[in-house]
Amino acid sequence: MSDANLFQQQRLNRRRSAVLVTIFLLFFAWIGFGGDYILYLSTMPASTPAASRGARSTYHHTFPWCGIGATLLGIGMAWYGWRNGPKQVLWATGAWELVQPAKPEEQQLVNVVEEMAIASGLPKPSVWMVPDKDPNAFATGTDERHAHIAVTEGLLTTLTRDELQAVVAHELAHVKNYDVKLMTLLAALVGVLALISDGTRRFLGRGGARVAGRRSGGGGRKGGVGLLAILLVLWLVSVLLAPLVSRLLALAVSRKREFLADASSAQFTRNPAALASALRKIEDAAAPTTTIHRGTAHLCIADPLGRRASFKEGFLADVFGTHPPMAVRIARLKAMAYQYQKTGVIPEAV
């Protein structure tokens, strides 16, 4: 990747991170202030004296406590996700840090990471091992100086040195593009949203019906009730749909960057064929990577959930795969390898 291309990608990622955090905060504000508005409408003092005899009319919800609270909560969570995202991700996969390599394969991994740090001009990231037999790898971190690269034990036993190098280069490309920053933030925030949505669903299942029933029973505000119902439905729908939306967001941003990282890996190693054969081996191992869960799937070099969507082409794969189809990635790398062999120059993009 040329410098101009790289800076453009970094700028894009910085902007996307900002947009992501903004959407996240707006979402919390919408939930909070929406709740306030519903409370405001349902506790409004009735205009007719007959209705004001009800017990509820003693409290009138005018100050948006919920909205302010939810927004502050959102800010707190975003900040927490930003600070502790990498730690959370690594913890969630059960990775351990490789400080003192004991086995020859581990020494080789550390060497390869150091080599690729030189090639990419980045500071050396810390190296983590994920205890899993399935070959996979991911990178996380907040910036270049605090980057982590994790590979599964299966990756070390499956790949040759050159292939391992290509995979590590791919992960370092994510670090250099600022992809890790955005993707880690996304992982942290998606996790929070999933938690909220699950909680809401549980609430709806048990007490929700009772509350709704009581509310519609009192008060004589004909127009207010209609509006109230619509708002309530809208509000709940957005709470329930949040994880799906955030999921799609994760997918939308992660696929194109895989192609870019593949291209950068070829730039660093000058060996596109090695990454192609590494991807082939990772795909053939197709068993799901059990230690890597839904929230961190978009960080990995290959879809760890073994979802077939990532292996096929077509509309469904375009919408639901976290990664571009393997066949397409491999074909692009092979085209690069061919061009490199012919011209001696790694093409910018294919």
Place this chain on the structure above:
Amino acid sequence: MSWLLLILIVAAVVWGISAYNGLIQLKGDTLNAWKQIDVQLKRRHDLIPNLVNAVRGAMDFERETLEAVIQARNQAVKIQAEALPTGGVKKLAAAEAQLGAALSRLNVVVERYPQLKATGNIGQLQEELTSTENRVAFARQLYNDTATSYNVRQQQFPWTLIAGVARAEMVELWEITDEQERAVPAVDLSSKPKA
């Protein structure tokens, strides 16, 4: 009228400062990339005595190959001490190419002694050697890329006016001239334990 002149002067000064800083940045990047090469070459040079000691006992009759490696290494160390991006890169590149060629000959010989490779230590050293060779190659790649953009920038038109002020000098690229060096990848140094 004089306002227009003033604005033009200010714009020129602002541009000059940013161009100056840009050149200084590139110069720093180039020196940094060079330092990286230096570090990796030192690593390579420090590794060789270990390697030679490890194989010396088992291959007494291959003395010539070992001597060639040691000699090439000592020569390279001497040249490295006085090489700078602005001069001596070509000489150092040639010396290192010679060392690389000697090392690959040694590796061919080592491959001929399976019992030598079986003694563990050698396998470890070979991994170190592979890694070191890669590091040198990647550091060189980074240096050449950085140095090229530095060279191009200081020759391009408006920047060339500032180049003198920023004390920008053309730097030498690390070019591979030796055919033997080009052909090195033919030897498989990988000591990857097969699954």
